[in-house]
Amino acid sequence: MSEQEHHIVPVWLYLLIGSTLLFFTWVTYAVSKIDLGAFNTVVALCIASFKATLVVLIFMHVKYTSEKLTKAVIISALFFLGLLLTLSLADFGTRNWL
Amino acid sequence: MATAVVPQQRTNYLNAEHGVKSWLLTTDHKRIAILYMFVVTFFFFIGGIYALLIRLELLTPAGDLVQADTYNRLFSGHGIVMVFFFLIPVVPAILGNFLVPIMIGAKDLAFPRINLLSWYLYVIAGGLMLHVILTGGVDTGWTFYTPYSTAFASPKVVEAGMAAFINGFSSIFTGLNFIVTVHRMRAPGMTWSRLPLFIWANYATSLIMVLGTPVIAITLVLLVLERVFRLGIFDPKLGGDPLLFQHLFWFYSHPAVYIMILPSMGVISELIACFSRKRIFGFQFVALSSVAIAVLGFLVWAHHMFVAGMSVYAALIFSFLTFFIGVPSAIKVFNWTATMYKGSVTYETPMLYAFGFIGLFTIGGLTGLFLATLGVDIHVTDTYFVVAHFHYVMVGGVVMAYLGGLHFWWPKITGRMYPEGMGKLAALIGFIGFNLTFFPQFILGYVGMPRRYYQYPPEFQMLNVLSTAGATILGVGYLFPMVYMLWSLRYGEIAPDNPWNAAGLEWKTTSPPPTFNFHEDPIVDFEAYNYDELKDIPDER
């Protein structure tokens, strides 16, 4: 980031995020022991996405960048990844329908 | 802009430094473009020789010129070399590399050393492919379909796959470089609405390179893992689903045809504007249609798989979506045509190529509709109809545009004019030869001749003979420019800075440009294609 505007994240925030991430890793592990049926996977992926979002926003400074382009780049990557997964599933998921 | 100095005495990017090292270690985008031109042309030759041998074998119904296995290696080599080593890099890596920074008023691409790395990756991949060719070749077709490639084909498929993999990274880095350059390196005043359409087209292409190419890269890695270590991913014998390979392959390889055609469309926009002396009709629509094609291109890939055993519902979805990509392509053709309205049209060689492009691309695009239509596709897919269709788009379209663009910017690149009369003749020969080669293949396809056949029932011979005859004319049409272009390097007329009296930043610098492109940092205070402001300048020469 540029010298004028680069944001120095305070150490306490990094520590907080770091420990939150570790805590939720433990949560993932603990929840996996409980039988929630199909929701085990849902919960695990939700936690993973939460953790990933924290890493991207704080550790990777996306929250602090004034550059909209960075956000656009990330969103478009997720969009096209979503296309790959959903349109492939459109085939594999409906093959036995007929 | 200073114009008083005699062109020959000025230092330019060609004579700024001398020696092999100054070329092989250069980070100047213009020199790298020249490096690409050498290697890409070389691979075009290799692919062309393959094409020639294929057409010779198909002259007679019996398999008589070569062995069946040899023939399979011929069409596979032709496909791999032409797609990965010619069509994908030809316009972006040569013309794009040379022009993108100049057209936006930058000194170089954003990452000059990565640009050179791209070229080296391309050369390494090309060397690997050449090694495959010289040690027996690969027999999978350019599509590498599993389980044939992972369990049956010649073991060379591993090396060929790696060649395509490495080449993919060359393409990724070029695309990445272009996107960053367009975002970050524009000269003061060069707003997005002032960007030439060639830049828009290359930007859209770069999006596909960055988003699509990694998927083919990992697919090839998985293919190699399955082939070498028998990791079960695609092979049904190991529990896999071969259709997954086809999905992943076409997720890249369908958008890849837009990697090939989009920059060519950008070239055509430049040519038509210049030789009609007008701003492109519906500029914003043409610009945005490039981006629309890039995005929609990712929604249609499975139309290659209608008979592959895919879900009926998925086929319906993909067929439906495929038609939408016809719209932005049609927008381009209509707008190019409308640009000539109330223009001042001249018929220099580049314009003839542009006419040729519109003709061939229109036919190629319309036959694309046939293939998007499910019932018809079932009959014509995997036949010569498909072969004809994609040659109309990819060879008719891309090569026409490349040659048109090369003639147009030749004075800028080399500082010499090409011989105009020979140029026109070559354009005409190429157009006739092309149609004679590939139009009969539409008929062949609908009659039912499958592609990748080395021998065929005798009733198909007549059309195949026509096609082979056309191919020889086409070969002349492509070789001829190479001869007179080389000739012009020494004997061609010295080119003025702006021989076409064209708009655009690249014509505001000297021919050839200096190492950092401009003698003074440009400031853009004019719209793209401001031909109405150029009209008072007297006719050149």
Added chain:
Amino acid sequence: MGNTPFWPESASNWAPGVDGVYIFLILVSAVMCVLIFGAVGILSVKYRRKPGVQPTAIEGSHLLEITWSVLPMFFFLAFFLWGAIIYFHERTPPQGASEVYVVAKQWMWKIEHPEGQREINTLHVPVGKDVKLIMTSMDVIHSFYIPAFRIKQDVLPGRYSILWFRATQAGTYHLFCAEYCGTQHSGMIGSIIVQSPSEYQSWLNGGSSNTPLAQTGEKAFAELGCVTCHRSDAQGRGPVLTGVYGKPVALEDGRTVIADENYVRESILDPGAKIVAGYKPVMPTFQGIISEEQLAALVAYVKSLTPAAGQPAGAVAAKAAPQTSKTGKVQ
């Protein structure tokens, strides 16, 4: 056959429809070509450079842009719908079609008729009868293509691909492999011989006496020991197979699948994949034990098990489920 054809022969129920869309497409394309090339020709000549005449700056026209974006969509929609309807019919084989099994391998087509006739690279079919091909491959992907019928279907290893048609014109037609499959790809060709029903009948009757496919399957069913568990009285360890084909089957994990050819095939080769509700996964796999031909015979036999008169189809399986307690659930 020295004459050069410019149009393929038309010999199946699909040909008129496909040709219809194709001609429609050609007409629309031809009109488009005339319009575009005409416009390019006229504009480029009319507005060629003339001394003293300056070009007029024109920005564009939103109305025009919208018109030529939206107008083609109606044509596109027509192409899509027409093509999709044909395709949907092609993918929904009718009841009562004669079911022929096709096994593709490098580089030949092995064909087995329900009556037990076997052919290689040749397929005899009668005029006017629905024929359904149940195809699989022993090695790589092939594609069964009959240009005169306008139909094509890839043949994949490890599963059945279905294709159906009704021949309308007697004659001999090309059979091609349309998916590249190795050295002799272009040699993997054959003929489709379409005969009048009477000729076809005499072809069927000729030659050595054949055992019908389902009967071969029945024999294999006994020899392989299938019959010990899959008893017809609902007392076996496996589900009753009578009347199962074509009906929905409730699975242990709560899903329901239609028992089509691929389901029967999978159940023989990978019995653990879809366990019928109320049964234990005790069946051993037959992967690698039986050949594609035996498998085809078994599938044909299972399909032939229609319930006796008065007993509604599928009733047995449905009845059997509730009385056996469900063992664990798969999640």
Added chain:
Amino acid sequence: MSDSHVAVAEPAHRELRHHFVDMEQQANTASLGMWLFLVTEIMFFGGMFCAYLIYRLKYFNDFAAASQSIDVRWGALNTAVLLVSSFTMAMAVRCAQLGKQKLLVVFLLFTMLFGATFLGVKAKEYYDKYEEHHIPGLNFNFDGKLLGHPDYPVNQRHTEMFFSIYFAMTGMHALHMIIGLGLMAYLIIASIQGKFDTRYYTPVENIGLYWHFVDVVWIYLFPLLYLISRK
């Protein structure tokens, strides 16, 4: 050729490349380039996630059984190790921003240490799989039982596919880690040589982005590969 634009404001930084106007443009350019590279990485791993997703849905029971043969404790430990390394990397970038060169080296060393720990644990896991004959294509033998039917074996081929995908994904991830360690070593050398200051620390920042990305991939790999229907 005059670079008059640049020369007016302040003396050009020694790391300013010829084709940029100032350090800000150069840093923004490099940052965008890195983000786009990460996009390609997302799509690269995306291909494998696609394969994983489809086969997981298709062979759920076999995948679940195979997944349970992996020791989840090692996976959880590795997740924690990698998250901590991400934290130290973030701290390293912070030191670079503030010009604390010595501390920068210390944090980079810690990041390398945790990265190496991750790889060590991964190697141990791989070795366990080798001992258990769970390496596909290499005398693979899986004697797990079908979920809910302890007497009935799972489909060998489909569990083998799970391990194919497991090794492909974790292997590709580990390769990225190894490359990351190499880049980290470069950063340490460069910062000891004094290449970075508060106006130029782009390599630290970009390699940091790369490292966090590799972490994010693992955040998904852990539940997807280790925790399929674990009870």
